[in-house]
Amino acid sequence: MIDKLMVSVPLDGTYVEVKREEVRRYFHQSFDLFESLFDLLRSDEVFYLQSEPTRHPMIFYFGHTAIFYINKLVASGALTQRINPHFEELFAVGVDEMRWDTPSHLLQWPLVAEVREYRKAVRACVDHLIQTLPMTLPVTQKDPFWAIWMGIEHERIHIETSSVLHRQMPLKHIQFDVRFAQCPSYGEHPINRLVPFEGMKITLGKGSEDRGLYGWDNEYGEETLEVEPFQASRYLVSNGEFLEFVQEGGYQNPKYWDEEGLRYLSLSHAQCPPFWISQANGEFFTYRTLTQEVPLPLNWPVEVNALEAEAFCRWKSANTPHIIQLPSEAQWRVMLAHTKLDTPIFDSIHANINFAHYASSVPVNTFLHGKLYDVVGNVWQWTQTQMAPYKGFLPHPWYEDFTEPTFDGKHNLIKGGSWASSGNEIMRASRYAFRRHFIQHAGFRYVVGGESSTQKYRRIQAMEKAWKQRYG
Secondary structure (H helix, E strand, O other), X not given: OOOOOOOOOOOOOOOHHHHHHHHHHHHHHHHHHHHHHHOOEOOHHHHHOOOOOOOOOHHHHHHHHHHHHHHHHHHHOOOOOOOOHHHHHHOOOOOOOOOOOOOOOOXXXXXXXXXXXXXXXXXXXXXXXXXHOOOOOOOOOOOHHHHHHHHHXXXXXXXXXXXXXXXXXXHHHEOOOHHHOOOOOOOOOOOOOEEEEOOXXXXXXXXXXXXXXXXXXXXXXXXXXXXXXXXXXXOOOEHHHHHHHHHOOOOXXXXXXXXXXXXXXXXXXXXXXXOEEEEOOOOEEEEEOOOOEEEOOOOOEOOOOHHHHHHHHHHHHHOOOOOEEOOOHHHHHHHHHOOOOOOOEOOOOOOOOOOOOOOOOOOOOOOEEOOEEOOOOOOEEEEEEEOOOOEOOOOOOOOOOOOHHHOOOOEEEEEOOOOOOOHHHHEOOOOEEEEOOOOOOEEOOOEEOOOOHHXXXXXXXXXXXXXXXXXX
């Protein structure tokens, strides 16, 4: 049985040898869990298929997380000799498409068996370094051990993003695996309602200190904001709640979509959320989980991209007396502050994260967190906030392009984590962002109050202009 449940190992401690063993266990557990996901592919031939045209074949991702360890260890100075320079270049670049309408380049990929052997060599190399590199506690960002933490947390991200690609792969290429069981609970969705929150001052970011836990560059620095009173939906938007938008022609009505959303519809021809499967002329839907196709679970959270979430909010606004919109990062932080999960690492016992319950979502009325359900977990929550640096931001020299390419006004933050989130992803300080058309295990809740649409688009335009001036 694969051990799926483990949180990020702290950087500090009392005994070096104990810490070495903690890191070693965390490394192997992450490596095993990542590889176990690829056991879901029915044959080696599937590794050369693309889940969608804008992404590389699956073999790229299978090799990518392994070469990342070596490239970052070389950058840190801990390694002076590479294992396979060709692989370490081939699998390095191209994780995400930088334009959604650009097809993946045709490349000469190695045999799956060769990549498996390479992964074994990387595992042995990193294991040896964990046991032999000089270690001083706490580990700092200049320490070569930081590169090992970086590799593990990077692989944790790809455990989740690879599971998304698996869900996009035609089901005939995926095999069922009891290690990734899904929730059996289906039912009618609860009726959503708005819950009030008082305004408060919120400080985002963790300053210049690691606070005992690994962090990506965008988490450092600080920003203090005064959040005005607002209301938030009690539940994440469920499949059942979103179904009304679909049935009322929401995907066909251009008034609910902005310019970017209309372009997405034109390119994708979407008629419903990405994991819904239309049956009987669109009047009935089934739902794609990681390894199965099941009747649409109306009480599970809907999974959509940010453009679909915003279109729903415009439709909702047109049918209610309120201006409905996505929450900001600061509003999500206020919601978290009213829960018992407001801790540096989220509690996976009381939230659907870290594979602790199922390899799927659960009903939106399962985990109550203070005033709301699912402030953390189940699916990531889209915000209207674009990824931007806090004051004091500095890119890490071993991974300078981790966050800076996303400061372009085109990447929206997601918060809270999903059932497949682990490691750094289930920390309070974590910040992840994707382009608004991107598919993840991501849904949303909505709010009333906060920044107006006019203000938001002006800010996005200013970010895009500043980006072009700096980077061309």
